[in-house]
Amino acid sequence: MANLIVTDLTCEYRTNPLGIGVRRPRFSWKLEGGRRGILQQAYRLAVAAEDGDFDRPIWDSGRVESGESVLVEYGGPELASRTKYVWRVKVWDDAGREAASEPAVFETTLLELSEWRASWITPAASAIDPQTDAAFLLRKSFRVKGGVKAARIYATAAGVYELYVNGQRVSDEELSPGWTSYQYRLQYQTYDVTELLKSGDNAVGIHLGDGWYRSGMGFEQLNYKYGDRRAALLQLHIRYEDGTEEMVATDASWRAATGPVTYSTIYNGETYDARLERKGWSEAGYADDDWAPAETIDLPMDILVPQENWPVRVTETIRPIAFFVTPAGDKVLDMGQNMVGRIRFTVEAPAGTTIVLRHAEVLDKDGNIYFGNLRFAKQTVTYIAKGEGKETYAPRFTFLGFRYVKVEGWPGDELPLDAFVGEVMHSDMPRTGDFSCSDERVNQLQRNIQWGQRGNFVDVPTDCPQRDERLGWTGDAQVFIATALYNFNGGPFFTKWLRDLKAEQRADGGVPFVIPDVADGHSSSGWGDAAVICPWTVYRYYGDRRLLAEQYDSMKAWVEYIRAQGDNEYMWETGFHFGDWVALDAKEGSYVGATPLPLVATAYYAYSSRLLSEAARVLGRDDEAAKYGELHARVVQAFRDEFITKTGRMASPTQTAHVLALAFDLAGDAAPRIARDLNDLIIENGYHLTTGFLGTPYLCMVLSDHGYHDTAMRLLLQDGYPGWLYSISKGATTIWEHWDGIKPDGTFWSDDMNSFNHYAYGAVGEWMYRKVAGLDMDGAVPGFKRLHIEPLFGAGLLSRAKTSHLSMYGKIETAWSIDGNRVQVQVSIPANTTARVVLRGAAVEGLSIDGQPVGAGGSYPAGVQSIAATDRGVEAEIGSGEYRFAYEAVNLFRKRYTTSSRLLELLTDERAERAVRRHMPHLFGSPSLNFLRTSTLRELAENGMSRVTREMVERVLEELAEEK
Template sequence: MTTPSSEALRAADTATTATGLRTADDSGLVATPYPEPRLSWSLASDRPGVLQHAYEIQVAAGRSFTGAVSSGEVESDVVTDQPWPAAPLRSREVRHWRVRVRTDLGWTGWSEPARVEAALLDDRDWTARPVHVAGDRGRTSPGPVPLLRREFDLPAEPVSARLYVTSLGVHRTAVNGRPVSDDLLEPGWTSYPNRLLYATYDVTGLLSPGRNALSAAVGDGWYRGHLTWHKNRDVYGDTSALLAQLEVTLADGSTVTVATDDQWRGGYGDLFAADLYDGCERDLRHEPHGWRLAGFDDRAWERAAASPLPAGLTQRAHPPVRVVQVVRPEVRTLPDGTIAVDAGENITGWLRLRADGPAGSTLTVRHAEVLDSDGRLLTSILRGARATDRYTLSGGGAELEPEFTFHGFRYAEIEASPGVTVERVEVAVVASDLRRIGEFHCSDERVNALYANVVRSQRGNFLAVPTDCPQRDERLGWTGDIMAFAPTACATFDSRSFLDSWLTDLAIEQRADGAVPLVIPDVDLGELPPMELPFAGTAAGWGDAATVVPTALFEAYGHRSLLGRHYPAMRAWVEFTADRLDEDGTWSGNAQLGDWLDPAAPPEDPARATTDSAYVATVFVAHSARLLADAARELGHADDADRYAELHRRTAEAAWRKWGDHARTTQTGCALALEFGVVPAAERVAVGEALAALVRAHDGRIATGFLGTPFVLPALTRTGHLAEAYRLLLNTECPGWLYQVERGATTMWERWDAIRPDGSIDTEKAGTMLSFNHYAYGAVAAWLYRSVAGLRAAAPGYRVIEIAPRPGSTLTSARAAIATPYGRASVAWSVDGGTLTVQADLPPGTTGRFLPPEGWESAQPLMDLGSGRHRLRLHA
C-alpha cells in the first residue's frame, strides 16, 4: 500500500470510470450485517484493452469525503472482494465510500459514492424480545395464524425510521396497514437454533405524527409447520413468534423505540390454517377489519407473551423471496363445472383470484404438475402434501391469494360453490429474487427449450434454500442436488450470496467428525431406502457439496474471502472421508446413495446403479481432496495444499487399481475417472475412447444418474469426442434431455423416464418419487455455456475469460452471455458454409484467450485478447 505520487496523480484515464459499487451484501436492504464490508466495483470504458493495475478506496462519514480514510494505492488487477480500509462499522453507523483505479493511462476520476449503513451487530442492541399469542403455544396441527399488533404515538414528524424484524415462523409485517416490503416467507429457512436472520427496512414513509400501528401475521413456515415426507411438526419449536424493533428519529431530534414485548396484543383472523405443504385456508368472514390500523379495538385480544432473544441473530445478506413474475394462464370450464387452469409451464407459486359470491360460499384450489389419463390433476405423486387452498367468502367481490405457503404446479382446478363467479385468474410465480446473469441460445430450438427448462427449475427450487423439488412433501436442501448443479446455478443466476448463506448453515450442521448431513438445514429424515451396509447419515457426492459448491462460487465470482470462510468445512469433510478409507485406500465401508437414479437402476431402488457405489465414493474422495488442495494453495496454506494433493494422488491410484476395468464399462465410471484425474495419463486416450464407444453402443442415450450426469459431456469434450457429446445432447430417445423436451417438459424431471413414450406416467414402478421439477440433470447447461457457446472463466471471477466454442452436429450457431463481476461477457458464433465467424465481447478489466475449435484453420492455436469487441473468422 502506497500513496500515489504527484506525477501519478497528474496522469489520467478520462475514458474509464469505476462503477457498480457494491458490497458482499446482496439483500437489497437498507443496512448490512458486515462490520467490515468487502468491496467490489466494475469498470466502464469505451477504450479497448483496459486493465486495472491499482486502486484507492476512500471511506468517510459524509459525501464530501472530508477527513476520509484512504486505503492508499493498492496494487491489484482484481475488482472484487477488496478489504474495508477503515475502522469497523458500529451498529447503525453510516459511512460512504468511493474508489478510483489506475490503468495503463493513469488514474481515473473518483467514482460516485456508495452508502453503507450497519445493521444491529450485537445482541445488546436488541431491546425487543420475541412475542407470541400465549394460547397458540403447543399446537400440534395446523391452525389459526396468530396476529400481533401494537399502537404507539409519535409526537413529531418522523425523519428517519428503521424496522428490524424477524420471526420464529414466517411473518407479514405492516406499518399503518401498509406492508413494510414485498418480501415473502421471511426470514426464510436457516439452522434456526443457531442462526436466525432478520431484515432491516426503511419505514420512514409509512409513519406519520400522532397515532400509529405496527402489526404482523406470523405463520408456521418451516419453523413449526410440516417438514419431510413424515410430515413432522414443531421441528424447531412449539410456537411461532415475532421479533420487531422500530427505531424512529423525529424532526425535533428525539427518538422513539417500539419493540415487541408483553405489551403487545394477539388474536386471530381469517387465516384458519397456513402450511407450506398443505396450503392455506381462509374464511373472509372472520377478518378483523382494521386490525392493522391505529384505533382498532383489540381489548378482546390476548396479551402477548415474551420469550428470550434467539441465538445467532444476523441480518439477511441475500435476496428475499418475492413474486418474480405474474402469468395469465389458460382457463376453461370442465363439464362438471370445475374450472381448469393451465399455467403453460411448471412453476412455483400460487393462483391469484378475483371472485364474487354470497357469504359462506367457497372456492377450493388444488394443484398438480401433470394430468392423469382422464385429464384431471395427478395428485398421488404429491404424497402427503395436500397442496390445496380453500377460501370462504364474506359476501361480494374479493381478491384472493394464499399466505405462508407455495405450490409446485402447472395445472390447477378451482371448485366453486353455486353462485360464485370467478372473474380473474392469475399465476404468481415465486422464488428467491436472484438476479438473472446468464443467457444461452442456439440454432436448435429444442436445445433452447431445454435451457429454458433448466432456468425454470433453478428459479422454482431456489426458494429460501436450494431445494430438490417444490411440490411434494419434501422441498429440502439436498446436498447432492446442488453439488451437481452448482456450476450451472452460478452462471444462470447470481447465486453467490444465496449459496454462501446455505453453506453457512452447512458448516453449522456439519457433524463433529466432519460428516455433512444429506439435507441442509438438517432435519430428521427417518427411514431411507434399505441399504446393504450400515448407512452413516451422509454420502459421497452429497457431502461433497462442502467442497464443490465453494469452488463453484469462487470460480464464478472470485471472492477469496468466501473461499476462506468455508475452507474449514471443506477440510473437515475431506478429513472425514480420508478417515474412512480402507487399508487398500478405497472407501467401501458405508452404504452410499451412489449414482442416484441411474436410468438402469430398478425404479424401486434408485441407489442400485450400474456403476459400483464404492468406486463412486472413492473417486469423490479424490475429487474433493484435489479441490481442497487448490483452495489451500489459493489461500496460502502450503502444507495443506501438499497434503491434500497427495491424498488425491493416493486415492486416485487406489480407485484405479481396484476398479479400473469396471470403470470402463459405464458412462459414469469413465466420466468420473476422466474429470477427477483418476485415470493415469497413459490411459486417458483409451478411457476416452471407451466412453465414446459406450455412447455409441447406447445409440446416444444417456446412462448416468445424479453424480455422473454433470461430468459426462465435459469428459467427452476434453478427450476429443465432440461428436459423441452432441449425440448425447441431441438424442430424443429415452433416456435423454431432449426426450423430456419432446414429451412436453417445461422444467427438469427427477427421473429420465417420468413420462413414457406413449405419454403415460409411470406411477406403478416409480411410485410417488416422481417430481417434474428437479434441477440436478439441468447440470448440462454448464456445458452449453462453456463448450457449445464457448464462454468459460479461466481465472476466478472471469478475470481471464476463455473463448472456446465447439460447433458440432447440426448446430449452425450459438451464443451465450454472462454478467460477470467485471461486466457482461459474451460470445456468439455461426457457421456459414466453410466459414466460422466468432464474435466475443470482454468487459473492461479482463483479458481473454481464444482457443479455436479442432478442424478450423486459425492463424494461432491460442490467441490472447484484451477487453472490448473481437471478431474472428476461421475456415474449415
C-alpha cells in the same frame, strides 16, 4: 477517446444494501471506457459518514496499485451499528485515465447481541391455544413526535411473517425470515419505515404463520421440528431530527388475536376465511380491547444473524393460457408453465362461498389432472368469501409447484382467465446468464433449466417444489451449482446455505443428506461432498476467498471424515451411499445405479481431497496444501489399482464409472482408452445415456474434453428416451426428476418419486455455456478475471449459438455461426479482464478480425495482443472490447468412416434383418434403429460406430456369406 466510467457499485454483492452485518464489508465495481484493452492500474476507496463528506472520510485507502475491482475489503476503523455510510471509488486505467464513481451507500444493522432489547412474544397461552392452526395477529400502538429523520425495524420470527405499519405492508419480501438451521441460525431482516410513520398515533402489526419452523417438514411429517410455539421479535428505532431516539419493541404490552388465515403449512397449503378479516387491525386507532394479551417466551437470541440470502419475492406474473373441463369433469386452469409460487384471484361471490384450488404439475394420459406424485402433500388453497363485492386473495404463508389448477366452487360455469394470475416466487437472485442456439428444442431446454432453478431456489436449494419433500439435498446442490452460478448471481444464496451446512455438520465431520437437516441420515458420497465442492465453486465464480476461508474447516472435516472410514484410509468402501441415483442401469426395483458404490465413493474422495488441497493453497496454508495434495495422490493411486485394469480399461463397464474417472482426472495414461470406451458405450446404446444424478452432470463435459464432442452433441439432441429433449417432446417446461417421468405411452414412471420440477439433470447447462458456446474462465484465475473463449461449435448439428454471462467484472458474450465452412465468432470482453480466444479450424492466413484480414505480417487490430497458430486452429490473446472473427474452417469436424452405411443397407433386406436381430437385438425396440434408419449415409459416416458394433456387423456379414 471516450471517458473512463466507474459503474455498478455493489457492497457484499448488493446495490446499496440495508442492514448488513459484515464488519469488514467488501466493495465491487465495474469499468466502461470506449476503447479496447482497458485494465485497471490503481484504485482509491473512500468511506464517509452519512453526510457524504469525503473531505473528512472515515477511511481512505489512498491510491492502491492494483487491478482488483471485485470484493475489495474495507480497511478502516470498526464500523458502528445501525449506521449508514457513503462510499465511492476512483480508478486509474492503463492509459492513464482516471474516473470517480457516483457515491453509493450501505447501512449496518445490529452488530452486537447486546443491542437487542426486544423479547420474543406470542399470544398468551391462557387466551389463544398455542397449537391452533390459525395464523396469529400481533399489534402495538405507539406515538411518534414530529420531525422523524430515520426509522428502522429489525424483525424476525419463529415461523414466517408479514410486517405492517399503519396498515401498509412494509416490504414485498415473502416467507421471511426464510429457512435456516433454526436451532443454530435465524436470520432477521432490516426495513426502512421512515416514510410510513406519521406524527401522532401509529401502529405496527405482525401476521405470523407456521412456515418451515412449525410445519411438518421431512419424511416423517413431524410438526415442531424446531419448536411448538410461533413467536415474533421486533425492534423499531426512531431517530429524530433533534438527535433523540425512541424505540418500540416486542414485549408483553402487545395485543394478539387470530385472523382470516385459519390454516397454513408448506406442504399442504392455506385456508383463508375472509369473513374473519379484522379490518384496520394494523392501523392506529384500531380497537383491540377484546384482543388477548401477548406473553414473552424464552427463545434464544444468540442464534440471530442479519439477512444473508436474497429475499424471496414475486419476480414475475403470468396469466393462464386456457380453461378446460377434464374427462373427469374437473374445471382446470392451464398456466402454460410449470411454476412455483401462488395464484392470485379476484372473485365476486355470496358470503360463505368456498373456493378450493388444488395444484398439480401435469395431466395424465386421459387428460385428467394428476395429483399422484404429490404423495401426502395437499397443495390446496381454500378461500371462503365474505360477500362484499370484488374480493382479491393470494395465499401468504406457503408456496406451490404447479402448472395446472383444479378450481372447485367458483361461481358460474366457466373460469374467467382474467380473474386469475400466477405469481412466480423464488429467491430474488439477479439473472446473469442465458444461452440460445439454432435448435429451438435446446432453447426450450435452457428455459426449462432456468425455470427449474427459479422454482427450486426458494431460500434453500430444494429438490422439488410440489410434493412432501422440498428439502435442501446436498447432492442435488453440488452437481448443479456451476450451472446455477452461470444463470443467476448465487453468491449470497450459497453463502447462507453453506453456513447452515457448516452449522449442521456432525462432530466427526459427517454431513447430513439435507440442509437444513430434517431427514434421517448423513454422509453419502456425492452428497456430503457439497461441503467441499460448493464453497470451491463459489470461489471459482466470484473470487470469494472469505467464504472459502470461512468454510475451510468444514471442507477439511469432511475429507477427514472420509479418511476415517473403513480400514484403508485411501479408499472408501463402507457406509451408506446413494450412488449414481436413479441411473437407468439400476437393478429392477432399485434406485441405485449399477456403478459400484466403492468406485463412486473413492472417486469423490479423490475429488474432494484435491479441491481441499487447492483451497489450502489459495488461502496460503502451504503445509496443508502439501498434506492434502499427497492424500489426493494416494487416493488416486488406490482408485487406479482397484478400478482400472492393467490394460487401461475400467473394471466397471458402466457409463458413469467411465465418466467419473475422466471428470475427476483419475485415469492418468489410461484416459484416452477410457474416453474411447465411453464413446463406444454411448454409440452402442444408440446415442443414449444410462447415467444418473452423479454421472449425468459430467457426461457431455468429459466427452467434449476428450475429443468426442460430436457424441456429446448427439446426446444433447437426442429426443428419444432417455435424453434431455425427450421431456421437451412431452411438453416439459421444467427439468424432470426421471428421464421417463412420463413414458412414451403417457403413463407415469411412479407415484413414489416423480417430480416434474427437479433441477439436477439441468446441470448440462454448464456444458452448454462452456463448450457449445465456448464461454469459460481460465482455470488458474477465479471470478472470470481471465477468460477462455473456445466454442466447440455444434459438431455440424447446430448452425449457431450464443450466450452471455454477467460476471462481477461485466457482461461477457460469445456468439458463433457456421454457413458451410464459413465460421464467424463474436465476443464481448468486459473491461479489466483479458481473454484467450481459441478458433477451432482456423488458419492465421485466412482469419479476419472486424472485417480486416490478419495475414502473416503480425499487425493486429487494437486490443489484440497476439495471434498464433496451434494444432487446434488459431489462438488470440485479447483485451476488453467487442471483436468479430471470421474464417474458412479447415477440418473443423472430425470424420470417422465405418461400416455404418453397410449396416443401413442390411436393414433394408428382410433376410439380413433377421441376422441383425440375432446378433444385435438391442437395436430393435429402441431409438437406435430409428437413428440408423433415418440418418443419412453422410451422418452415419461422420459419427461412426463403436468397435463392438463393428464386430457385430462383421458377424452379420459372415453369417450372410455362409448362407449364400
